[in-house]
Amino acid sequence: xxxxxxxxxxxxxxxxxxxxxxxxxxxxxxxxxxxxxxxxxxxxxxxxxxxxxxxxxxxxxxxxxxxxxxxxxxxxxxxxxxxxxxxxxxxxxxxxxxxxxxxxxxxxxxxxxxx
Numbered sequence: 001x002x003x004x005x006x007x008x009x010x011x012x013x014x015x016x017x018x019x020x021x022x023x024x025x026x027x028x029x030x031x032x033x034x035x036x037x038x039x040x041x042x043x044x045x046x047x048x049x050x051x052x053x054x055x056x057x058x059x060x061x062x063x064x065x066x067x068x069x070x071x072x073x074x075x076x077x078x079x080x081x082x083x084x085x086x087x088x089x090x091x092x093x094x095x096x097x098x099x100x101x102x103x104x105x106x107x108x109x110x111x112x113x114x115x
Contacts, residue, residue, distance in 0.1 A: 009087070013059035014082045020045075021053050026063060027075035035071045050076070 017023050020043065026069040027042060029035065040050045054074060057088045066073045 008080075009083065011056075011060040012062065012084060015056050015062055016084070018053065018056075020050075021057055021062075024050075024053060024057060024074075025076060028063065028074060029078075033073050033075040035068075035073050036069075037071075039074065 016025075023042070024039060027039060035053065036047065036054065039054075040047050043050055054063065054065075058065060062077055063074045064077050066075065
């Protein structure tokens, strides 16, 4: 079923699919809120290109924008990332169980004898 929640999830996953946007999120996580120019200094691209990335992140709810005079300050909004983690959790559990089974199999196998 497609609905408003699915569309919001799709925007978050689409935003996270891009390495530049993931790097913006990392910078905001590690260094806190920053103006556009400070973020732009970390990338080899023109500011309008970075502004497009910020727009995608804003529309996905991953960042918020606040104006302070002429500056636009961007801040990480982590709530949508918790939703991604909730979505990924069953897959993490699946792989943990698979690896545990592999470990048990390897433990039951005889050790190779060295000559």
